[in-house]
Amino acid sequence: MLKIAVLYPELLGTYGDGGNALVLSSRARQRGIEAQVTAVSLDDEIPSADILLLGGGEDGPQRQATFALAKNGALAQRVNNGAILLAVCAGFQIIGTSYEVEGGLHVDGLDLIEAVTTRGEKRRVGNLLTRVGERWLVGFENHGGETQLGDDEVGLGVVSVGAGNAKRAASGDVVDGVRRGRIYGTYAHGPVLAQNPWFADELLSAALGYQLEPLASVADELHRERVSAVGGVEASSLNY
């Protein structure tokens, strides 16, 4: 039984974030693996799950979710015990060192990764295309944050189209999100796994401890179409 837990969907579910749990559980079931999705509310214990999902939200709910997770303290422990964590958009900011909300208030993050988010000059709204190893991660970003990763942190991928975190002070690269061990973060918001079935399978494989075989579906067509639409013909001629 693969256990998937969605953290505080009432606060962090602004942009169809529930879609990620749906994609993961459906892709597991289609392979004969039983999957269970649990919505974790503010007052609930954070369960021991194979995959934990942290979504996006507005400033107020984001702060409230951060305080609740910090008070609870169990998230870091779950990840240390082997859970996979996918944190998107506001969720990605929450797991960092600190972030800044509208009005200039700085909020301490959970410090699972070293990443400082400040407010950029303008909101970044649009398509996001990132090179992750041999693959393309395609999605949509809508955030006001600029995130600087610590020197020891690695981005999830290098941005080809869109803004992502920000230009890295050290290397000058523009990266999106973060990848550290079992933690994945990205600014590609909402149901990012829907447009990137390979990424969903990577998370599932990591959680299960073995490499899943590919699973052909209309989602592969969607992925090709989006990479091509966002990146132009050049991107589509590379492998997916």
Next chain:
Amino acid sequence: MTTRPSLRSGLAVAALKLVNTASRRLHLGQGTVAGGRVALRIDPHVLRRLARGRRIVLVSGTNGKTTTTALVVAALGGATTNTTGSNMSAGLVAALAADRRSFTVLEVDEAYLPIVAPLVNPEVIVLLNLSRDQLDRAAEVRVLTEKWRTVLHQTNATVVANSADPLVVYAAIAQMDSKVVWCDVGTSWTLDARACPQCTEPLDPVGSWRCDCGFAKPDADFVLGEKLLGRNSEVSLRTALPGAFNRSNAALAVVAAHQLGVSFEEAAQRVASVEGIAGRFTLRRLGGQVFRLMLAKNPAGVAALIDLVAATSHMVVSINDFIADGLDPSWLYDAPFDRLRGATVWCTGSRALDLATRLHYDDVDARVVSPSEIPSRVQSTEPIDIIANYTTFAEWLEVTTPC
């Protein structure tokens, strides 16, 4: 150059009429927005001046504006109105310039309500609902609610508010003189109100909700059940338009018209005969097939329509991602498409693959089809329902003919 205000206003209206006639002749559009824009450039106060002396109803909210506006017009027995759905400043100017009738019912974009209301001095403001809609370009829903509060605090209009929607309630309780008529007409959409709008603690917005901070569902002046029940009145409410949400819209329209002196019975009788509005819910023909055309552009809208169509075996869902639709169809995952399990859904529009993927993950039989293939591939002896978002709805209106 200084020009006397009245002269300037007259010039603005003359220019508006000229531009509108020209753009209609050149088939550049419906000839409402372009002229309004020119008039506003000549005289920024033209909206205020054109509104003077009228008895105005404003209708705003995320979903159901166009339908409810038409229902209020009907309930009043006719009125000046922006029938084409041009619901921002330029469209309002054009509507007012085109018709001198005193009763005036204007559909106002929810983001424009704070700008328009102080200018036109409305007698009644109807607030339908608030939910997420095209977040990549519009203000987030909570920011919008705060703006509504500010403007409602300053207005002396009577507010006819849906008391089943926590965000509407939060906005309407800011009305300074407490001239709020609370109408519990129900809502099928609660995803955007699961945090208390007052204190952001979790709120379960079903039934008669109450938060620990004191924010609670108000006692209703009108409740919509089998009949529309008021404190001292009751009236049967029938609608030719389908769906529970249209019945809710009709109830709010009847209450709004009553504020302007129309009797409940008269208003209810008038709304009962309203059928399709601007092509919505109407039967249309393409090739040999009859379709029923419906507009939904956000999760709440889809949820309301799915209640209506869930029994159908074949249907079309058409999703575009142009500017007017919103560039990001993430919202598809907030809509309860799982309720279409068992139906065959033909997916079309510029984001047909996103839709098909979303349906596939919920085990709904989804087939991607190009619009031109639909007449040959999608056939039934019954009318086939089409749910389309904004720009694709317009395309469907264009390619089909009325039955």
